Amino acid sequence: MNFDPLLKYINNYIDLTDDEIAFLKSKLIIRKYLKGQYIVQQGDICKYECFVLKGCTKTFYVDKEGQEHILMFSIEDWWTSDMGSFITQTPADFNVQCLENSELVMFSYDIIEDLYREIPKLERFFRQIIERAFVASQKRIVRSFSLSAKEQYLYFRDQYPLIEQRIPQYMIASYLGITKEFLSKIKSQLILEQ
Amino acid sequence: MNFDPLLKYINNYIDLTDDEIAFLKSKLIIRKYLKGQYIVQQGDICKYECFVLKGCTKTFYVDKEGQEHILMFSIEDWWTSDMGSFITQTPADFNVQCLENSELVMFSYDIIEDLYREIPKLERFFRQIIERAFVASQKRIVRSFSLSAKEQYLYFRDQYPLIEQRIPQYMIASYLGITKEFLSKIKSQLILEQ
DNA sequence: AATAAATGTTAAACTAGATTAACATCATTT
DNA sequence: AAATGATGTTAATCTAGTTTAACATTTATT
Numbered sequence: 237m238n239f240d241p242l243l244k245y246i247n248n249y250i251d252l253t254d255d256e257i258a259f260l261k262s263k264l265i266i267r268k269y270l271k272g273q274y275i276v277q278q279g280d281i282c283k284y285e286c287f288v289l290k291g292c293t294k295t296f297y298v299d300k301e302g303q304e305h306i307l308m309f310s311i312e313d314w315w316t317s318d319m320g321s322f323i324t325q326t327p328a329d330f331n332v333q334c335l336e337n338s339e340l341v342m343f344s345y346d347i348i349e350d351l352y353r354e355i356p357k358l359e360r361f362f363r364q365i366i367e368r369a370f371v372a373s374q375k376r377i378v379r380s381f382s383l384s385a386k387e388q389y390l391y392f393r394d395q396y397p398l399i400e401q402r403i404p405q406y407m408i409a410s411y412l413g414i415t416k417e418f419l420s421k422i423k424s425q426l427i428l429e430q
Numbered sequence: 431m432n433f434d435p436l437l438k439y440i441n442n443y444i445d446l447t448d449d450e451i452a453f454l455k456s457k458l459i460i461r462k463y464l465k466g467q468y469i470v471q472q473g474d475i476c477k478y479e480c481f482v483l484k485g486c487t488k489t490f491y492v493d494k495e496g497q498e499h500i501l502m503f504s505i506e507d508w509w510t511s512d513m514g515s516f517i518t519q520t521p522a523d524f525n526v527q528c529l530e531n532s533e534l535v536m537f538s539y540d541i542i543e544d545l546y547r548e549i550p551k552l553e554r555f556f557r558q559i560i561e562r563a564f565v566a567s568q569k570r571i572v573r574s575f576s577l578s579a580k581e582q583y584l585y586f587r588d589q590y591p592l593i594e595q596r597i598p599q600y601m602i603a604s605y606l607g608i609t610k611e612f613l614s615k616i617k618s619q620l621i622l623e624q
Numbered sequence: 625a626a627t628a629a630a631t632g633t634t635a636a637a638c639t640a641g642a643t644t645a646a647c648a649t650c651a652t653t654t
Numbered sequence: 655a656a657a658t659g660a661t662g663t664t665a666a667t668c669t670a671g672t673t674t675a676a677c678a679t680t681t682a683t684t
Contacts, residue, residue, distance in 0.1 A: 299576035307571060320565040323558075329572070356550050363557035364517075370560055371514040373567040377501060378523070380574060381607050382493035385641070404661060413575050418641055420663055579671070598631060612671055614633055 239264070242287050242341050245313055249364050250357045259354055263347045269334045275316065276332040282321035284342045288314050291338025292402055295330050296410070306410040309335075309399050315365070316340075335403060385414045386422045433458070436481050436535050439507055443558050444551045453548055457541045463528045469510065470526040476515035478536045482508050485532025486596055489524050490604070500604040503529075503593050509559070510534075529597060579608045580616045 239261055246252065252260065266289065269275060276282045278298060293316050295308040307330065310316040321328035322345060343351075352359050379388055389412055393400055400408065405423075406416035414422075433455055440446065446454065460483065463469060470476045472492060487510050489502040501524065504510040515522035516539060537545075546553050573582055583606055587594055594602065599617075600610035608616075 297572055297576070301576075303576070305572065305575040307568060319561060320569070323561050323565070329569070352554070356553070359550070359553045359557055360546070363553055363560060366557060366560045366564055367513060367517050370564040370567060371517070373564060373571065374501060375514070375523070377567065377571060377574070378491055378499065380571070381499040382491070382495075382497070406661070415642060416662075417643080417664085421641090424663080600631070609672060610632075611634085611673080615635095615671090618633080 238289070239266070239341065241289055241313060245287070246361055249361045252355070252357070256355050256357075260351065260358075263351055265342050265344075267340055267342050269338045269340065271334055271337050274331060274333050275340070276318050276321070276328050276330060278329060278331050279327045280321075281325055282318040282328045283345050285315060285317040285319070285322055285348070286332075286340040286342055288312055288316060289339040289341060291334060291336045291340075292399075293332050293334050293338060294403075294407060295332050297330050304410060305413070306407055309396075309403060309407075309411065311399060311402070315369070335407075380413065385412060385418060386425070388412050389419065389422055390426075432483070433460070433535065435483055435507060439481070440555055443555045446549070446551070450549050450551075454545065454552075457545055459536050459538075461534055461536050463532045463534065465528055465531050468525060468527050469534070470512050470515070470522050470524065472523060472525050473521045474515075475519055476512040476522045477539050479509060479511040479513070479516055479542070480526075480534040480536055482506055482510060483533040483535060485528060485530045485534075486593075487526050487528050487532060488597075488601060489526050491524050498604060499607070500601055503590075503597060503601075503605065505593060505596070509563070513560075529601075574607065579606060579612060580619070582606050583613065583616055584620075 242264075243252075243257060269291070275284070275286060275293065288310050290312060293310045294306050295310070295316060295318070296304050296306045298304050308316070316332050318328040318330040318332065320326075321330075325345065379391060383391065389408075392408065392412060405419060409416040409419035412419065436458075437446075437451060463485070469478070469480060469487065482504050484506060487504045488500050489504070489510060489512070490498050490500045492498050502510070510526050512522040512524040512526065514520075515524075519539065573585060577585065583602075586602065586606060599613060603610040603613035606613065
C-alpha cells in the first residue's frame with residue numbers, strides 16, 4: 237500500500253503536515269483492477285475520483301448508434317472519474333475501463349467532504365488541479381476546431397509519446413475523433429513524407 | 431455599483447457573513463465596457479476573472495490561417511476570462527470581446543489570493559464552479575464527437591435560446607465549428623421539415 | 625431618403641474524412 | 655503448429671461540410 241506517488245503529486249500544490257498526511261491516508265483506499273475491468277459504468281453513479289498509481293485507463297462514451305468515443309486516457313500520476321456524475325451524484329455519461337492491470341487511489345464521495353473539513357488546504361489543491369483540467373479541456377476544443385486530423389495526431393504523438401506506445405492504434409483514432417482506417421492512412425502518408 | 435447578482439450567485443454555493451461580504455466588495459471593482467471593446471487580448475496576460483452583471487461577451491481564438499473560432503458566449507450571471515492565462519500568468523490564447531455594452535465584476539489576480547486567505551470558503555466556491563465548467567467543457571467535446579452539425583445546432587438552440595436571439599448567426603456558426611453558409615443551409619432545411 | 629456596412633442566402637464545385645469490404649499481420653490459446 | 659481473435663492496412667465509393675462567388679436583406683449613418 238504505497239501512497240507515495242500521490243503524496244508527491246499533492247506536494248507540488250500544497251504542504252501537508254504529518255498529521256494531515258496520516259488523516260488523509262486513513263480515509264483513502266488503494267484498489268487493484270485487472271485489465272478489462274470497469275471503474276465506472278455509463279448509467280451508474282460515480283462514487284470515486286481516482287488517482288492512477290500504476291496502469292492505464294480509458295474514459296469513453298457509447299453513443300446512440302453504439303459507437304465508442306474515447307475522451308481521455310489516464311496513466312500514472314493522472315486522475316480519472318466521471319466528474320459530472322461524481323459532483324452531482326447522478327448517472328454517469330462515461331465508462332472508465334482499465335487497459336492494463338491497474339492500481340488506483342480511490343477518493344470516495346462519502347469521505348471527500350470530511351477531507352475538505354479536516355484539511356481545508358485540500359479544497360485549494362483540488363481547485364488548482366480542476367482549473368488545469370478545465371484549461372486542458374478547452375485547449376482540446378480549440379485543437380479540434382483549428383487542426384486537421386493529421387495535425388491533431390501529430391500533436392497527440394508529440395504530447396503523449398508514452399501513451400501512444402501503450403495503446404492500440406484504433407483507440408487513438410477514437411480519441412482523435414476519426415476512424416481507424418483514416419488514422420492508418422495518415423500514418424502511411426507520414427511515412428512517405430519523411 | 432450593484433454587486434447583488436454576484437452575491438446572489440455566490441449564495442447558491444456558500445454562505446457569507448456580512449463582514450465577509452464587505453471584505454469581498456472592498457476588493458472587487460465593477461467595470462463598464464462598450465460594445466466592441468476587448469476585456470482580454472490574445473498574447474496579453476489575463477489579469478482578471480470576470481462575472482457578467484450585464485451584457486454579453488464572446489471568447490474566441492484566431493488561428494494561424496486568420497480564422498476566428500468562438501469558444502464561448504457569456505451573458506448575465508456567467509463567468510468569462512482566459513483561465514489558462516490567468517492561472518499561469520502567461521500570454522493568453524484567447525480574446526474576450528464585448529458584443530454589447532457590458533458591466534463586469536473584475537476579480538483581479540493581485541487580490542484573489544488575499545480573498546482565498548481571508549475567506550477560505552471562496553476556495554470552495556471557485557472549486558465548485560470550475561468543476562461545473564470542466565464538466566460542461568467535456569460534454570461539449572462529447573457533442574462534437576457524436577452529433578451532426580444539425581443536431582449540435584438544435585442542442586444549442588434548445589439550451590441557450592436567450593443567447594441565440596442576442597447574437598448574429600455567423601457567430602453561432604463559428605461557435606458550432608461550422609461555416610455560416612452551412613448553418614444557413616441547416617436552418618432552411620429545418621424550415622422545410624416542419 | 626440614400627448610401628454604406630453588416631448580416632444572411634443560395635447554389636455549384638470541391639475535399640477531408642467516413643464507410644464498406646477484403647485482406648494482412650500479430651498475439652494467444654489449444 | 656494450427657487455429658482463433660484482435661489489431662492494422664489498402665482501396666473504392668460515398669457524404670457531410672467547405673469554398674467560392676454572386677446576390678438579398680437588414681441595420682446604421684449621413
